[in-house]
Amino acid sequence: MINRTMPRGPYKPGKIRQKSQQTMLEAAIQAFSQYGYSGTSMQSIADIAGVPKANVHYYFKNKLGVYTAVLGNILDMWDTVLNDITIADDPATVLCRYIDAKIDFSRTHPQESRVFAKEMLSGAPHLQEFLQAKYTTWLDNRLSIFRHWIKVGKMDDVEPTHLMFMIWGSTQHYADFAPQVTQSLGTDTLQQEHFDAAAKTVKQVILRGCGLTPPE
Amino acid sequence: MINRTMPRGPYKPGKIRQKSQQTMLEAAIQAFSQYGYSGTSMQSIADIAGVPKANVHYYFKNKLGVYTAVLGNILDMWDTVLNDITIADDPATVLCRYIDAKIDFSRTHPQESRVFAKEMLSGAPHLQEFLQAKYTTWLDNRLSIFRHWIKVGKMDDVEPTHLMFMIWGSTQHYADFAPQVTQSLGTDTLQQEHFDAAAKTVKQVILRGCGLTPPE
DNA sequence: TTAAAAATTGACCAGATAGACAAGATTTGT
DNA sequence: ACAAATCTTGTCTATCTGGTCAATTTTTAA
Numbered sequence: 433m434i435n436r437t438m439p440r441g442p443y444k445p446g447k448i449r450q451k452s453q454q455t456m457l458e459a460a461i462q463a464f465s466q467y468g469y470s471g472t473s474m475q476s477i478a479d480i481a482g483v484p485k486a487n488v489h490y491y492f493k494n495k496l497g498v499y500t501a502v503l504g505n506i507l508d509m510w511d512t513v514l515n516d517i518t519i520a521d522d523p524a525t526v527l528c529r530y531i532d533a534k535i536d537f538s539r540t541h542p543q544e545s546r547v548f549a550k551e552m553l554s555g556a557p558h559l560q561e562f563l564q565a566k567y568t569t570w571l572d573n574r575l576s577i578f579r580h581w582i583k584v585g586k587m588d589d590v591e592p593t594h595l596m597f598m599i600w601g602s603t604q605h606y607a608d609f610a611p612q613v614t615q616s617l618g619t620d621t622l623q624q625e626h627f628d629a630a631a632k633t634v635k636q637v638i639l640r641g642c643g644l645t646p647p648e
Numbered sequence: 649m650i651n652r653t654m655p656r657g658p659y660k661p662g663k664i665r666q667k668s669q670q671t672m673l674e675a676a677i678q679a680f681s682q683y684g685y686s687g688t689s690m691q692s693i694a695d696i697a698g699v700p701k702a703n704v705h706y707y708f709k710n711k712l713g714v715y716t717a718v719l720g721n722i723l724d725m726w727d728t729v730l731n732d733i734t735i736a737d738d739p740a741t742v743l744c745r746y747i748d749a750k751i752d753f754s755r756t757h758p759q760e761s762r763v764f765a766k767e768m769l770s771g772a773p774h775l776q777e778f779l780q781a782k783y784t785t786w787l788d789n790r791l792s793i794f795r796h797w798i799k800v801g802k803m804d805d806v807e808p809t810h811l812m813f814m815i816w817g818s819t820q821h822y823a824d825f826a827p828q829v830t831q832s833l834g835t836d837t838l839q840q841e842h843f844d845a846a847a848k849t850v851k852q853v854i855l856r857g858c859g860l861t862p863p864e
Numbered sequence: 865t866t867a868a869a870a871a872t873t874g875a876c877c878a879g880a881t882a883g884a885c886a887a888g889a890t891t892t893g894t
Numbered sequence: 895a896c897a898a899a900t901c902t903t904g905t906c907t908a909t910c911t912g913g914t915c916a917a918t919t920t921t922t923a924a
Contacts, residue, residue, distance in 0.1 A: 448871070448921080466770060470687030474912060484873050489913065491871095546769050549824070553762050553769070554682060556827035563831045571832055588856075593832055594849035598818045600825070605817035608765070611772035615779045616787055616809055633810035640804070641853030664891080664901070689881060700903050705883065707901095 453491050456481045457505065460498050465543035468550050469499055500558060503551065506544045507562055509537075511570055519580050523587045524644040527599075528635050534603035535631040539622070545607035571596070588643035595642070602634050669707050672697045673721065676714050681759035684766055685715055716774060719767065722760045723778055725753075727786055735796050739803045740860040743815075744851050750819035751847040755838070761823035787812070804859035811858070818850050 459480035463472040474495055478485040492498045512533070517526050538545055551559055571593075578592035606613055610622065617626055639646055675696035679688040690711055694701040708714045728749070733742050754761055767775055787809075794808035822829055826838065833842055855862055 452871085468684045468686060468766070468770070470684060471770075473910080475910090485912090486873055486875095486914090487871080490873095495912065550684070550766065550769055552825045552827055553766055554684070554687075559827065563827065567828075568831065588852075590853060591845060591849045594846050595853065596832075597821050597825075597829065597846070598814070598850060598853060601817035601819075601821035602814040603817075605813050605820075609768045609813075609816070611768055611775065611779065612783075613813065615784065616812075629807060630810050630813070633807045634814060636804075637806060637811065637814060637857030638853060639857075640859070641855075641857035643856070668901085690883085691881075701882090702885090702903055702905090703901085706903095711882065 449491070452483075452487070453501075456483070456488055456491060456498070457502060461502050461505075461543050461547060464499065464502055464550075465546040469495075469554075474498075502547060503558055506548055507559075507566075509541070509544065510566070517574065517577060519577055521577075522647060523578075523581045523642070524639055525647045527638060527642070527644070528647060531599060531603065531635050531638065532631055534599065535606065535627050535634070538603055538605075538607035539624070539627045542607040542610065545604060549604065549608045588641075590642050595638075599634070599638060602638075603630075606630055665707070668699075668703070669717075672699070672704055672707060672714070673718060677718050677721075677759050677763060680715065680718055680766075681762040685711075685770075690714075718763060719774055722764055723775075723782075725757070725760065726782070733790065733793060735793055738863060739794075739797045739858070740855055741863045743854060743858070743860070744863060747815060747819065747851050747854065748847055750815065751822065751843050751850070754819055754821075754823035755840070755843045758823040758826065761820060765820065765824045804857075806858050811854075815850070815854060818854075819846075822846055 456477065460472070460477045462480055463476050467476075474488055475485050477498065478488050481488070488498065492501065551557075556563065574596070575592045578587075578595070581587050582589050582592075606622065606627065613626075614620065614622055619626065635646070672693065676688070676693050678696055679692050683692075690704055691701050693714065694704050697704070704714065708717065767773075772779065790812070791808045794803075794811070797803045798805050798808075822838065822843065829842075830836065830838055835842065851862070
């Protein structure tokens with residue numbers, strides 16, 4: 433997406449283009465996640481990718497094009513989990529699976545999480561479309577399921593929207609506020625065990641807080 | 649703090665200097681909270697403050713000086729709450745007070761919250777001293793009180809560090825992810841009632857999740 | 865092999881930015 | 895009132911940045 437040129441004619445496009453773009457996108461997300469949009473220069477992206485700056489301009493229309501491509505990749509990861517829940521499911525199981533998945537995302541994709549967070553902190557100017565379209569329906573569907581569970585007594589009357597915010601906030605924290613977390617836990621780098629302990633506590637509090645008991 | 653010149657001699661310093669600096673700091677936090685450090689120009693700060701750019705340079709050593717002054721002001725707000733808790737206190741009361749205070753901070757100081765969050769997201773290069781000194785002892789003191797409450801059975805065995813992260817993450821979310829929150833709640837701007845509902849849900853889940861019952 | 869398409873790259877440009885500076889205006893203590 | 899200190903502000907500069915372009919090299923399909 434966001435290619436400037438779309439190769440045509442007697443030529444099989446793709447391989448070089450795809451690989452180069454991928455390299456540059458990975459360089460870009462690294463830069464954006466640390467320095468933000470304004471703090472990242474095309475030159476620095478090129479340096480990280482190990483190519484001349486003009487090469488980045490060849491594959492992307494401009495700096496905003498690189499950024500929106502990065503953002504698009506991140507948004508594509510959005511609904512991987514909690515996508516197939518139904519009214520028949522067990523709330524405790526669903527919440528556990530979601531919390532585990534979110535914590536795991538903070539562990540395996542901290543850079544993506546930070547780019548997303550920085551965009552939000554800047555007022556989400558490039559997420560309006562996403563928020564109004566894809567996200568809203570995604571959320572509404574899940575909220576209605578939670579509301580049903582509450583109505584039939586499967587869980588306590590906890591306002592579902594704010595419950596979701598609690599889970600998001602609690603789990604994102606481990607990626608976005610990593611310096612504070614590492615300092616608090618007295619470690620240099622966050623290890624698997626730290627994320628496991630985090631998931632355990634979040635699940636314990638959320639489930640109990642909703643009047644649920646851990647599955648199995 | 650971070651003044652370039654410290655007036656001396658037969659002259660009563662302060663009034664003009666203090667007022668001008670205050671105006672510029674308010675302009676600066678507004679700019680930094682939205683556009684980040686790199687995205688904010690000295691010119692934009694001057695424009696917001698309504699003064700020529702050279703005036704900003706007169707009162708602050710350089711751009712980093714403005715930023716660290718802003719950051720320092722924010723850090724000074726840190727321990728206003730949860731500062732005087734003791735072992736004798738009631739856990740439920742303390743947690744409620746803290747959650748209310750944090751949510752209220754997100755409501756009344758969203759810009760400060762966002763500047764702090766952006767600094768964290770960038771790896772907190774200017775917070776190392778704060779994190780290692782003031783913050784660590786602050787946290788350790790509170791954690792030991794939580795651990796005592798757990799030991800004597802006043803609350804469930806919930807890992808206190810991660811419990812604190814849950815509260816921080818959940819409450820910060822309303823300032824830092826405001827675009828997502830407003831979209832989810834179907835409103836244009838967050839009102840008092842939304843923050844009240846947020847505080848209610850967070851308190852409900854956290855307290856119940858720790859095996860506590862709401863006070864009085 | 866070869867010609868067209870695609871990819872690479874160095875050089876260049878216009879605008880923005882942080883910061884310096886000096887001249888002038890204002891405030892202060894006496 | 896007046897001199898010293900502080901404050902204000904227009905102007906200037908060196909540097910950085912996003913973006914363009916044309917020349918060269920590499921890859922591809924026939």
